[in-house]
Amino acid sequence: MTLSLNCKDAGDPVCTHTMYGETEEELLQNAKKHGIEVHGYTEESWNGEIARNSDHFRKLIKTS
Ligand SMILES: [Zn+2]
Known part of the structure; x- marks a missing residue:
């Protein structure tokens, strides 16, 4: 299983x-x-950004 996150989706x-x-x-x-x-x-x-928006x-992480 691979998790992915697109920078664009993240804002x-x-x-x-x-x-x-x-x-x-690992993804984070x-x-x-x-x-x-x-x-x-x-x-x-x-770390501050992640803490505020975790x-x-x-929710943006995709699994495939
Ligand atoms: Zn980027």
Whole structure:
């Protein structure tokens, strides 16, 4: 089972990057790496964002 999350679905207007993971934990790790590398998040601002929107993010995760 692979979980995926599209950056665009997560609210970015232009980025079409898709993050994958075997588990939700792994997916969120990959999303964090992408957020920091591409979208200028810091470890701290990312954690804050996830903490505020965790329900929202979980709903966007697709399973295949
Ligand atoms: Zn992105």
